[in-house]
């Protein structure tokens with residue numbers, strides 16, 4: 417009797433334990449992808465993710481096709497479709513890799529039980545994490561709320577070796593499928609995805625290529641250069657990891673091989689490679705937090721922040737979304753995000769801090785904007801990071817540490833490459849005033865051909881006053897805590 421493999425955020429054939437188990441089982445395989453928007457509530461795929469998903473599914477269909485298996489596409493509620501399809505093909509087993517979004521956990525648990533009651537073998541596997549979120553425990557058997565001890569505990573556990581892609585399988589022909597192009601995942605009118613197409617190639621092969629290129633060319637300088645948004649110094653694996661086109665075990669194993677090649681004195685390259693693995697561990701930490709605190713995407717991890725006196729200034733929110741705050745590094749970031757569906761980590765921190773601390777707009781609104789615009793939008797990493805920047809999350813920096821967007825820009829974009837790339841209207845300004853154009857003498861602005869307020873906005877808020885306002889707002893909840 418056939419095996420039904422349900423693909424979700426594991427859109428690859430290598431190191432895919434559910435697919436591997438199906439191949440081992442030997443019976444004909446049916447591969448399914450189910451567009452389950454209906455069950456996702458507020459957390460269905462955002463616009464940029466839908467664009468990515470289209471490319472990723474096309475790529476997966478190709479890799480499965482090479483192995484003799486068709487990718488079957490269906491849309492709707494898994495609770496109805498999965499048992500119906502299992503019945504239709506007379507499945508003897510249903511396999512999938514686990515997801516950790518609270519809505520998926522709840523649904524999958526019910527589904528597993530319902531399918532098992534029909535006598536089908538049901539099994540789920542881990543493809544998305546180095547270790548299951550419940551497996552990494554404190555000495556007292558609890559969960560972690562601080563990164564450093566979590567990272568230490570993680571390093572003490574052996575990471576399973578990735579499994580190779582199954583070579584050939586027998587597919588079951590003739591199972592009805594919807595057509596990918598009919599799903600409308602790609603934007604049409606207007607087609608806003610030009611910048612995404614120029615920046616990214618979704619799919620497993622592209623993910624492997626990116627990891628290989630990063631380990632060959634960039635990882636050596638990662639520790640020193642990863643905070644410089646003007647340099648192409650990070651892996652840009654995040655959307656590939658989010659969609660499971662590559663798994664963290666594969667990234668871990670390849671990076672460890674890189675480390676072994678450095679020999680006994682790994683030096684700078686070794687330090688950099690470990691830094692990179694530690695960042696991968698932040699992803700694990702985010703999943704750990706989400707698993708143990710399922711309200712993380714909606715509720716502050718530190719409960720006193722529920723009473724924070726937020727602002728509902730819609731005009732300020734719109735200016736932030738569209739990169740028109742008057743602070744160049746913030747605006748460059750928001751325009752990079754809009755154009756490419758991705759944003760450098762340092763700039764994510766700067767723009768997020770500006771939204772919640774300079775504008776006092778609730779972090780959930782920034783989180784939702786990122787959800788719609790990021791190709792790597794990930795419930796765990798997005799929620800944990802927004803809370804971290806906002807000071808209400810696990811292991812967050814103290815609230816009073818407020819990023820100064822001018823100093824951040826000058827420190828991390830010292831030559832101005834990043835700002836000039838995304839704000840060409842400021843390109844002629846010299847470095848001395850690039851991150852603070854409103855302080856430029858009139859003569860300098862004139863020579864640079866810039867009229868502030870016309871070509872580029874004046875600052876939306878005065879950072880010094882905004883900082884005082886934020887600290888005063890924090891005092892209100894501190895008194896209540």
Ligand code: FAD
Nearest residue numbers: 650651652653654695696698699761764793794797798801
């Ligand atoms: P690299 O520096 O090459 O890191 C390698 C991998 O490690 C990344 O691909 C990612 O999977 C993981 N990683 C690195 N940093 C972090 C981190 N701080 N937290 C969690 N995982 C990390 N990352 C997402 O994948 N999805 C999100 O929706 C997301 N939202 C964020 C929102 C805010 C406000 C902030 C401050 C950060 C957010 N991040 C998110 C984390 C981080 O910015 C991105 O993972 C990183 O910029 C991706 O670029 P990269 O692949 O080149 O990273």
